[in-house]
Amino acid sequence: MTTDLASTEDADAALAALAALTQRARDLVDAVVLTDVPDSELTAVAAELAALTERLSARRRTSPQPFEIGPDGVPRHAGNAVTGSANPHALPLVARTAPDGTVRAELSFRPTHEGPPAAVHGGISAMILDHMLGHAVAMAGVAGMTATLTVRYLRRVPYGEPLVATAEYTRSEGRKSWSEGRIALPDGTPLVEATGLFITPREWAQNRLPG
């Protein structure tokens, strides 16, 4: 088994293996957050984890898996902190764009995302909305960096329950574009709303996308 993603022939298999490892790492984080085993067991597991970390570090990249446009024309970014299949920090969020340009993702937070007791941290909700709003402007053909993000927290965001995030591009003026979105209960009750200004850096506007 190789982890050398430079070889296109092995890239898909390596990415699948990395995604499987990443999911194990998420499961591990969840187990750490919720564990109630005795101290002696915590110490033993910590020693095993140190050994595993050393094995993974035998070969290290200098940055996460890159942003790329897949063979299907769909952008993917395995290393992304929100969507990345190869990033344990990612939910991962799977955002889909409808023909009308609306971006939609079904998601469920976990106890590891707790901020206030029994609720999701507001910064985590903002991160998801930042991504959703950024995705909406990107799908409108005006990808940009977040310049401002205004978040309104309407109701406590639960974890462990199915939720829906949606976002729409609203308008552009030159290199500035705006979008809006929300995280809601499946019945449409909004929990958090956001509006954002995204600015297309000069070099992207000249068709030099990042990556």
Ligand SMILES: CCCCC/C=C\C/C=C\C/C=C\C/C=C/CCCC(=O)SCCNC(=O)CCNC(=O)[C@H](O)C(C)(C)COP(=O)(O)OP(=O)(O)OC[C@H]1O[C@@H](n2cnc3c(N)ncnc32)[C@H](O)[C@@H]1OP(=O)(O)O
């Ligand atoms: C990361 C996206 C990759 C996209 C790739 C393409 C396709 C992808 C397809 C799907 C991808 C799916 C989702 C993508 C989702 C992304 C969401 C996450 C995005 C982030 O998580 S991203 C990290 C946080 N973000 C930053 O790290 C920004 C740091 N910053 C800068 O990189 C620069 O600062 C920049 C570029 C913002 C501006 O730089 P600049 O040099 O182009 O701007 P300049 O000074 O020329 O200003 C031009 C006019 O904007 C006004 N202006 C400037 N800044 C403003 C501000 N902050 N607020 C209000 N107005 C502002 C000026 O006042 C002027 O206005 P006016 O023309 O009216 O005078």
